[in-house]
Amino acid sequence: MRTGTSIEYYAPCTLGVEPALERELIHLGALEVESQPGGVRFRGDRRLGYTANLWLRSAIRVQELLDRFPAASPEELYKGAQRIDWAELMSVDDTLLIDSTVADSAIRHSKYAALVVKDGIVDWFRERLGRRPSVDRLRPTLPMKLVIRNNRASLWRNLSGPSLHKRGWRPIQVKSPLNESTAAGLLLMTGWDAKSTLVDPMCGSGTFVIEAALLAADRAPGRNRAFAFERWPDFDAALWESIKSAADDRAKASLPFAIQGADRHGGAIEIANKSAREAGVSDLVRFDRRDARDFAPREQPSIVVVNPPFGKRVGEGEGLVDSWRDLGNFLHESAVGAAAWVLCGNKDLTRHLGLKSNERHVVRNGQIDCRWLRYDVGAQAGHVARGERPAPWVTRFASRVPKQGRVLDLACGTGRHVALFTEQGHQVTAVDRDLSQLGAIADHTQVETIEADLEGGAWPLEGRRFDGIVVTNFLSRALLPKLLEALAEGGVLIYETFAVGQERFGKPTNSDFLLRPNELLDAFGSLEVVAFAHGEFREPKPAMRQRICALRPL
Known part of the structure; x- marks a missing residue:
């Protein structure tokens, strides 16, 4: 032995x-x-x-x-x-x-x-x-x-015998499903706490959903199958029984939150429900026959995981762009505040989500090199459909603004960030020389509007303090000290605008409106810098930009 x-x-x-x-x-x-x-x-x-x-x-x-x-x-x-x-x-x-x-x-x-x-x-x-x-x-x-x-x-x-992805619960396979072990590995990589609502709006045969339920219920994935080592001369049957018994004692019978999946194909949903029964988690999950664009989860998701079609698997090809747009609409309309993780093997399709990924991992799905992409949906729901989207740099750090704090949107333009922060529950002061572009958001009960000449007039906010200050695509060097003074203790400054070198890409070309290297660092060096970037960026369109997020410690 x-x-x-x-x-x-x-x-x-x-x-x-x-x-x-x-x-x-x-x-x-x-x-x-x-x-x-x-x-x-x-x-x-x-x-x-x-x-x-x-x-x-x-x-x-x-x-x-x-x-x-x-x-x-x-x-x-x-x-x-x-x-x-x-x-x-x-x-x-x-x-x-x-x-x-x-x-x-x-x-x-x-x-x-x-x-x-x-x-x-x-x-x-x-x-x-x-x-x-x-x-x-x-x-x-x-x-x-x-x-x-x-x-x-x-x-x-x-020791295993057949691959461990063969859990013993899948009755039949649909075209090119996500391998169970791969799906579980991707779930674990998201950092999901296994204690909050999870949704897959394009679930296929339900692999993500079922693996999530097994994880959340603390159920051993190999409990319903046999292993090669059980037939060996040195097999310790008593040890094995004690390990299985301990696993059974850990398994949870119910979950206090929802794990949901949806798919437009009735055959896939039928297989998903049958697989859930075989896996013993049918009481922990719910599958709906719905297209992603029509799917409304019963509970607001904290995380979305999805393996949408990307044209390199059996039977795919038609309607790919529409499928990705439907997924994007779902995220914007039904997943506000969630972290969305999307598996993709075709980078040309991701732009149809209307989101910017902020984390990516290279993963091999079968013979296809894929990307496991994280999108922080934030509070962009519905905003894409109305027009200009919030800047990714702003959405990335918007959650750092203290809850229910007052936010200053300087040079607010069309109000894309006014909408972003009101949707997060903030009171917003919107300032610009011409507020006609704001539209209906100007009448929102959480919005204060101030029309002022920010380049030649007096500072309109003397003595006022804000928990969040947002400035994008605007530069008046005379106002940089004013912004520093206006930031309250515990407040967050999010600033992004064009930098020297922008002349190669288009307007602005006047150096008065272009930041010099490290200029934002010099202007706000007394704050605690959370993040800083300077260089050529391709999104939302090619430009030379400088960005900073900084906070004033309490």
């Missing part, structure tokens, strides 16, 4: 979700956790190996190292396979299967390498017992993984 408290394991995963898997393993108590592209190496005892199979959400399988040995030639590879005591790992009546990978080695063909190791194993048994085990390509007793790199071989036994 293989024992010890420092067994070496390796858990492969989808390329890009390694950080999620690493955190999972650390949480389980793994030692010497080391992430590498496509997987995580770690150490632990037999209990950890069993527990990892039961609880890991983002792993594809769990492998245990059997041996490492030279493999510069077929002879060395055969000899290495023969030096293992195979009677500890299987009986002659058991079956085996070897999956192999070869790179940068004298042995170039992976199938040939697997054949050599297989010969070494069966010859080991034949020499001792006069009989040999057989190969089983469907359900081997002992599945193994052989890796040869730089003429060195490592041979692992696969």
Whole structure:
């Protein structure tokens, strides 16, 4: 029996979700956790190996190292396979299967390498017992993984058997669904607290929704399936039963918040509901047959996760732009204040959301290189449809303004930021030389309007203090000290305008209206700078800009 408290394991995963898997393993108590592209190496005892199979959400399988040995030639590879005591790992009546990978080695063909190791194993048994085990390509007793790199071989036994993404609850697959392990890894990467409402408005067969329910209910993803290690000679049945019993004790029967999915395809919703029943979470989730543009969640989501079509999967292509516009409308109308995470393999489609991503991760979904994109929807609901959108720099830091504080929008223009902050519950003072562009927002009960010449007239706000000050696309150097004085303790300044070098892109070209390098830092250096940027930016259109967010400490 293989024992010890420092067994070496390796858990492969989808390329890009390694950080999620690493955190999972650390949480389980793994030692010497080391992430590498496509997987995580770690150490632990037999209990950890069993527990990892039961609880890991983002792993594809769990492998245990059997041996490492030279493999510069077929002879060395055969000899290495023969030096293992195979009677500890299987009986002659058991079956085996070897999956192999070869790179940068004298042995170039992976199938040939697997054949050599297989010969070494069966010859080991034949020499001792006069009989040999057989190969089983469907359900081997002992599945193994052989890796040869730089003429060195490592041979692992696969504790999991079939991939861990096969949870045992999916009755049938729809076209190109999101792999369960990949979906769980992406969920973990969002930082979702598993205690607040989650929505997938294009849920397909429900993978995100079901995996979210399992996570929130603290249910082991592998509880409904069997594992290869359960058929091995050194299997510890009592240990395994204690691990499963502890998992059952942790599982929650209900959730105090909603996990919802919607899709326009009735067949996908039917499969999603059946899968939820098989997974034991049908009472924790809800699926609606709705197009994204018509879907109204029962509860305001705190997070949206979605894998919309992007034209590189089976059966996709028509109506892609409309689908992404529908998703954008859903986010703006029904997900205000939520963090939206969108998986995309076609960067040309994301612009139809009407949002600017502020976090991205490269992820491999099947054979497609994708981006896992975060959008902080903020309070832009409905504003895109009305016209000019709030500046991404402003929406990024708007939440830092103290709740129900008074905000000054200097040179407010069309009122895009007036609308943004009133929708967040702030009182807003809108100042400009011409307020005719404000429209109906000027009559809002939370809006004070002041018409004033900001370039040649007197400062209209003498002695007043604001919890938030917003300035975009405007520069009057004489007013910079006035803005500093007007910022209250605990208040936030958000400023963005054009900088020297803008002449290459268009107006303004007058240096009086272009910031010099670090000019905002110099003007507001007495504040606590949260973020600063200066350079060429491509969004919302190419321009040379300087940006700052700073606060006055209490």
